[in-house]
Amino acid sequence: MEQQEQGRVADWGSLAGSASGRSQAGFDMLRPWKVISPNNIYIIYLSVLLFAVYAFARYGFNWIALSTSLIASVPVGFAIAFFETQSQEFRRRHRRNSFWIYLVYRTFRVVVWFMMLFFFIMLLVIWLNVDTYETIFPHSLYDFFATRKLFEFLAIALAVSLFSNFLDELHRKLGRDAIYNLVLGKYHQVKQEERLFLFIDLNDSTDIAEEMGELEYSHFLQDYFYDISEPIARYFGRVYQYVGDEVVVTWPLQKGLRYAVAVRCYFAVQKQIRRYSAYYEKRYGRVPVFKAALHGGTVVVSEVGKYKSEIAYHGDVLNTTARMLGKCHELASDLLVSNWVIGQTTMPAYLKTDDMGVFQLKGKQQEIHIQSVYFHSDKQAKEKRRLRLFRKKGEKQPEQLNL
Numbered sequence: 001m002e003q004q005e006q007g008r009v010a011d012w013g014s015l016a017g018s019a020s021g022r023s024q025a026g027f028d029m030l031r032p033w034k035v036i037s038p039n040n041i042y043i044i045y046l047s048v049l050l051f052a053v054y055a056f057a058r059y060g061f062n063w064i065a066l067s068t069s070l071i072a073s074v075p076v077g078f079a080i081a082f083f084e085t086q087s088q089e090f091r092r093r094h095r096r097n098s099f100w101i102y103l104v105y106r107t108f109r110v111v112v113w114f115m116m117l118f119f120f121i122m123l124l125v126i127w128l129n130v131d132t133y134e135t136i137f138p139h140s141l142y143d144f145f146a147t148r149k150l151f152e153f154l155a156i157a158l159a160v161s162l163f164s165n166f167l168d169e170l171h172r173k174l175g176r177d178a179i180y181n182l183v184l185g186k187y188h189q190v191k192q193e194e195r196l197f198l199f200i201d202l203n204d205s206t207d208i209a210e211e212m213g214e215l216e217y218s219h220f221l222q223d224y225f226y227d228i229s230e231p232i233a234r235y236f237g238r239v240y241q242y243v244g245d246e247v248v249v250t251w252p253l254q255k256g257l258r259y260a261v262a263v264r265c266y267f268a269v270q271k272q273i274r275r276y277s278a279y280y281e282k283r284y285g286r287v288p289v290f291k292a293a294l295h296g297g298t299v300v301v302s303e304v305g306k307y308k309s310e311i312a313y314h315g316d317v318l319n320t321t322a323r324m325l326g327k328c329h330e331l332a333s334d335l336l337v338s339n340w341v342i343g344q345t346t347m348p349a350y351l352k353t354d355d356m357g358v359f360q361l362k363g364k365q366q367e368i369h370i371q372s373v374y375f376h377s378d379k380q381a382k383e384k385r386r387l388r389l390f391r392k393k394g395e396k397q398p399e400q401l402n403l
Contacts, residue, residue, distance in 0.1 A: 040081040043110070046164045047077030050114065054156050072121055080113045107165050111157045118153065189302070194253035196262045196296035196341065197318055198237070199325045200228070200269065202245040203289045212284065221245060224288045227276055231268035235261045240313065250313070253296055257345045263373055264348065266292050266335050293324035295338040295368075320368060323361035331356050331372060339369035352376040 036044075051073035055065040202208075202224065209217040225242060232239060237249040237256075249265065256262035273280075273288055280287045299315035324336050333356070342353060354372045361368060 036078070036081045036085050040084045042164060042168055043081040043084060044074070044077035046110075046160060047073040047080065047114070049164075050157055050160045051076075053160060054153055057152060057156065072118070076114065076117045076121070079117055080110065083113065084110075103162070103165055107158065107161045110161045110165065111154070114157050114161070115154065191301055192298055193301050194297065195299055195313070195317070196251045196253055196256035196294065197240070197299075197313075197321050198249040198251075198262055198266065198292055198294045199321050200247050200249065200266070200290055200292045201325055201328075203291060205245040208286070216284070220284050220288075223276075223280070223283075224273075227272055228269045231272045232265060235265035235268060237262070237265055248318075256296065257341070260345045260347055260351070262294055262296075262341075263335075263337060263345065263351065266294070266373075267351070267375060291325065291328035291334050293321050293328065293336045294341055295321040295324060296341055320361065320364065323364060324368070324370060327356075327359065327361075327370065331370075333372035333374070335373045336370050337373050339371055342371050342373075347373070350376055 048070065051069035052066060055062070055069035059065040202221075208220070212220060225247060228247065229239065232249055237251055240248040240250045242248075249262075251262050269290075277287045295317055297315070297317040299313045299317050301311060301313050303309055304312045320338075324338065328334065328336055333354075336356070337353075339355075347353065351373055352375075354374070356370045356372050358367045358369045
């Protein structure tokens, strides 16, 4: 079985390499093409707010000043959001810093971006000899540096950026939807929702914990959970909870089914871990390997608890998904998806499915039809067909045949 796992990982690596060779440079077919991460969208709103406050502080409710602030703030916000998205390694390197140290560091970083881009636009306006009467732009460089305008803009940028970054970090730690839902009281009353759930579970976690020790294993989990968070966010998923070495991701049903983002999310997570495989090998001597199960349907959602209250999901969907996850090893599959989900979404060409059959899951009265989803290659497809043939004919197990 160990040889089989190694072969499957090798196939994945060679396939990814060949796929990247066929695609254009820089194009990643395992994640949406986005120049701006959803986590950095707030910077655009921050830019609009910052320039609007600066215009109001100088001229009050003046439509010329406010309109020019809007014209300048949108491209500046997009530029900063783009550069922050492309420098994700910055957050990864500093993720273990204390909350306040990272908050101040990131605020300083964003303010420097604002000052540099504002100065660049100001030079462009002066060079084009544009009339700057009652606009946020000074008449000359001397006018900007010789007055309090520079210090006013810097003070406003620091205040607005610090407050906005504080809220963003709070959302990141507690969950963006969780804060809004608790404040607005969306789930004070029990409700029903249609949602998808993806359970991702680390393989051989008990053996890894015994080998590494508790402290090192905790660092290992911390890195693993951190690294898989970015592709989950890119595919619009929300982490519902962490349970030991398992993470539960959820989507509203229609959002998760559209373009098969919930299915594609799993393979984007795999790609993310492979991206940092050298780091894991050097730091821990192993690369995380995991399995997953995806199912959806109607769940009950409500706010629970008096102290440290949270949004909780209940229902047969979660129990079924957990049982499906337990079938991954038995069916030699990394990702199992219910036929109900497969039937409602259009799978991308680079993903293939194998029909695993209908199963009576432990503790369940109703049977469920399950399919295995995998990254397509001829070698993998043949192996999947052989595994299915063995199960149907009751022949020797794959590990006995050294697959």
